[in-house]
Amino acid sequence: MTFDFVEPVVFALLSIGVIAGGVAVVMLNRITAAALLMAFTFLCMAGMFVLLGAETIAAFQVLIYVGAITVLILYGVMFTKFGDRPRALFFQRQTPLAAVFVAAVAIPVAIVALSFTSASPRPGGGDLIALATSVFTDFAFPFEIASVLLLAAMVGAIVLTKRDDPEEAALRRRR
Amino acid sequence: MPVGPFGIDPFVWAPLRLVIAVGLALFLVLNGALLQIYLERKIQAIIQDRLGPYHVGPFGLLQTFADALKLISKEDVRAKATDGWFFVAAPALVFCPMLASWVVLPFAQDIVGANLNIGLLYLTTLGSMTVLGIVIAGWASNNKYALVGGLRSAGQLISYEIPQILALVSVVLVVGSLSMLDITRSQAGPFVNVLILPFSFVIYFIAALAETNRTPFDLPEAESELVAGWLTEYSGMRWGTMLALSEYGNVTVVCAIVTTLWFGGWQGPGVEAIPLLGVLWFTLKVYAFILVMMWIRATLPRLRIDQLMSFCWKGLIPMALVNIAVVAILALAFPTTKIPIAIASWVLLVIFVTGIPIVQRQRLRTLRARARAAAAPAVRAAS
Numbered sequence: 001m002t003f004d005f006v007e008p009v010v011f012a013l014l015s016i017g018v019i020a021g022g023v024a025v026v027m028l029n030r031i032t033a034a035a036l037l038m039a040f041t042f043l044c045m046a047g048m049f050v051l052l053g054a055e056t057i058a059a060f061q062v063l064i065y066v067g068a069i070t071v072l073i074l075y076g077v078m079f080t081k082f083g084d085r086p087r088a089l090f091f092q093r094q095t096p097l098a099a100v101f102v103a104a105v106a107i108p109v110a111i112v113a114l115s116f117t118s119a120s121p122r123p124g125g126g127d128l129i130a131l132a133t134s135v136f137t138d139f140a141f142p143f144e145i146a147s148v149l150l151l152a153a154m155v156g157a158i159v160l161t162k163r164d165d166p167e168e169a170a171l172r173r174r175r
Numbered sequence: 176m177p178v179g180p181f182g183i184d185p186f187v188w189a190p191l192r193l194v195i196a197v198g199l200a201l202f203l204v205l206n207g208a209l210l211q212i213y214l215e216r217k218i219q220a221i222i223q224d225r226l227g228p229y230h231v232g233p234f235g236l237l238q239t240f241a242d243a244l245k246l247i248s249k250e251d252v253r254a255k256a257t258d259g260w261f262f263v264a265a266p267a268l269v270f271c272p273m274l275a276s277w278v279v280l281p282f283a284q285d286i287v288g289a290n291l292n293i294g295l296l297y298l299t300t301l302g303s304m305t306v307l308g309i310v311i312a313g314w315a316s317n318n319k320y321a322l323v324g325g326l327r328s329a330g331q332l333i334s335y336e337i338p339q340i341l342a343l344v345s346v347v348l349v350v351g352s353l354s355m356l357d358i359t360r361s362q363a364g365p366f367v368n369v370l371i372l373p374f375s376f377v378i379y380f381i382a383a384l385a386e387t388n389r390t391p392f393d394l395p396e397a398e399s400e401l402v403a404g405w406l407t408e409y410s411g412m413r414w415g416t417m418l419a420l421s422e423y424g425n426v427t428v429v430c431a432i433v434t435t436l437w438f439g440g441w442q443g444p445g446v447e448a449i450p451l452l453g454v455l456w457f458t459l460k461v462y463a464f465i466l467v468m469m470w471i472r473a474t475l476p477r478l479r480i481d482q483l484m485s486f487c488w489k490g491l492i493p494m495a496l497v498n499i500a501v502v503a504i505l506a507l508a509f510p511t512t513k514i515p516i517a518i519a520s521w522v523l524l525v526i527f528v529t530g531i532p533i534v535q536r537q538r539l540r541t542l543r544a545r546a547r548a549a550a551a552p553a554v555r556a557a558s
Contacts, residue, residue, distance in 0.1 A: 032258070032261065032311075032314060036264075036307075039307060055292070055293050055297075059293055059296045059297055059300045062301075062304065063300045063303050066307060067300065067303025068303065068333075071307055071310055071329060074310045074311070075329075078310075128353065
């Protein structure tokens, strides 16, 4: 007996986690629960990356999406005013239409996936060096552009939210 | 039939190994917490010229066991207005990442849960997940103090993660690997990394104090401001899991990182002959740093939240960036020798240590001048 059966089982569990988590994020009324479930979905995605042999991507997935983005969203939720109304999506009456769209995408994908028979491609373990080399050589320019974009977004956010301190303004007027 | 290690069928061995590893990690975390709480009390008592625990058992050694039994047998209090499952899930969300990070701690040559080639990245990843548990705990308690405390703690952890990771990167630049085993092996002999990169060690240690909520950064425990921060509504074993187990487990993890990255990990005299001696050296080094943390706790007063944030963003992060730039440039310029990096790092450390008092004096001077300017019209009006 071997452990060949473990990988499909883990994959199935992770896929159920990703899909169920994603559905719950959209359907749930409680926004904090939705945020936490989103973190769960990201964790399952990280598990998928590990299964594919890309541990580095998995680590960054957890570091950025679970550790940073979900916390940021929770911050946003906590600084938002809460009403008595449950936070359902306002277009939730359009469920049949949404089902049609989902089916239109999902059925072709399922057909293609079921007809796919060749073994899954597998990058060798230790993709770290290859990743780092490509980021800092071939993709150095897009990488830098992305970081400049993020910097611009950060400066913009600070400028938009900065309020002058009234005490300091008063001091300046007095001088 | 294939035979695995110890003559056990690999089909049994693989799950058995998992159970043994998790059980061992839990055992170490629980006992480490008990031991460290005892040490914490005793050492603070010695520094503050008190006796500390001495009634239960010889030298009070059984005091923490008694406390743990008390915590376990306590009533499970859950206020009515708390947020259901979140309130229960938060301690687990704080505890599990800490437990998972024990996988990559290299106790000795071959005694390591998994030799991940991204070991350090894995550790920082798990460190960042703790924040989620703290925010959820603060939110689920449905309590003003807990919410503000949770947001403050999350802000503190997110801020101090940056200098922490930047300090780790400079070691990775010099060693050229993220694997904990490779980093340890690169420091054979007396020339451990702290002699080459003392400045990044200092930055990491300060940031680690903040990451593990130790004094002088233990704002969740600032009773006068926030009751007990995000822990306010927790009691019994939930509180025990969050504070005692997770905090002391995290302290052990960061001290193990310090030991591995800067102080040669398991390496010490006699390790080549008896590999198991590595466990002893590793534990001794880790506990030496834990003792330093306790010493700091008994010595320094707590920082205010604004001082905490400005120290991180205006002090630690720029210095960490300067450090990483200098190390990267020197590592590229002199690929064969580490001596220029060592010299630059020591110079940076001296600048940092002497610079703090000077900057602080300047800052105080401007603050006093501003206060005088603000008070002047009032004085004039009164006279």
